[in-house]
Amino acid sequence: MSCCGVFLMSCDTPAAPRPRRPFQLTGGMVAAMLVLFFGVVVSVNATILTVALRTMPGVETKSAYEASQHFNEEIARQHERDAHGWKAAAMLARQGEGASLGVTLADRLGQPLSGFTATALLRHPATAARDHAVTLSERQPGRYEATIDRVEAGSWILELQAQRGEEVVFVSRSRITLPER
Numbered sequence: 240m241s242c243c244g245v246f247l248m249s250c251d252t253p254a255a256p257r258p259r260r261p262f263q264l265t266g267g268m269v270a271a272m273l274v275l276f277f278g279v280v281v282s283v284n285a286t287i288l289t290v291a292l293r294t295m296p297g298v299e300t301k302s303a304y305e306a307s308q309h310f311n312e313e314i315a316r317q318h319e320r321d322a323h324g325w326k327a328a329a330m331l332a333r334q335g336e337g338a339s340l341g342v343t344l345a346d347r348l349g350q351p352l353s354g355f356t357a358t359a360l361l362r363h364p365a366t367a368a369r370d371h372a373v374t375l376s377e378r379q380p381g382r383y384e385a386t387i388d389r390v391e392a393g394s395w396i397l398e399l400q401a402q403r404g405e406e407v408v409f410v411s412r413s414r415i416t417l418p419e420r
Contacts (some may be wrong), residue, residue: 260300271406273354295365320409325352327399327411332360337418342375342399344409351381355401355408361415362396392419 251277261396300306324347332339340359344352371390375383394416402411 272403277370285354316407317410319395320337320407323347323409325409327413328410329359329397329411329413329415331395331397331415331417333418334386335419336390337386337388340373340375340385340387343382344381344401351379352401353377353380355383357383357399359400360398361387361390362398363391364394364396389401391419392417 242245255385261375294419298334326345328343328345328346330341332341340361342357342359344355344357346352357375359373359375361373369391373385373387375385378384394414397413397415399411401408
């Protein structure tokens, strides 16, 4: 209060805001951005490569050279088997977590083929880690069956082999689909 009874207030003006510095792109910032960008690219590529190699390693046979040495012999044996005119009909049906595989072998006249030791390989198209090998047992003449404990739904490659003693007398390879539950 002043001597005259008037309130005096100081008139301090607020400080003027500091002027903002304009944005400057420095060499350190550019270097950091480049390192960050290429770090993201390399890490994504490494992740994709790891997942790809784990699901499909690309190895189909242990020794391609040894397999090639027996290729012509196997082709001749397959032509001989095909001359019999034998056919296989397969059915894969869901059974709980697993599946039941039924195969019917018949000659060219439709008569059942029995007395074989039959095996099947249910191959996953992408990776050998999910393959299932089973021995089929003959339930009726020409009807071979097996149960697979745990198998995923989807498309599979079914490789059948029938043997009489040590001789492979029939080979079949086909696509088969196991439906969802």
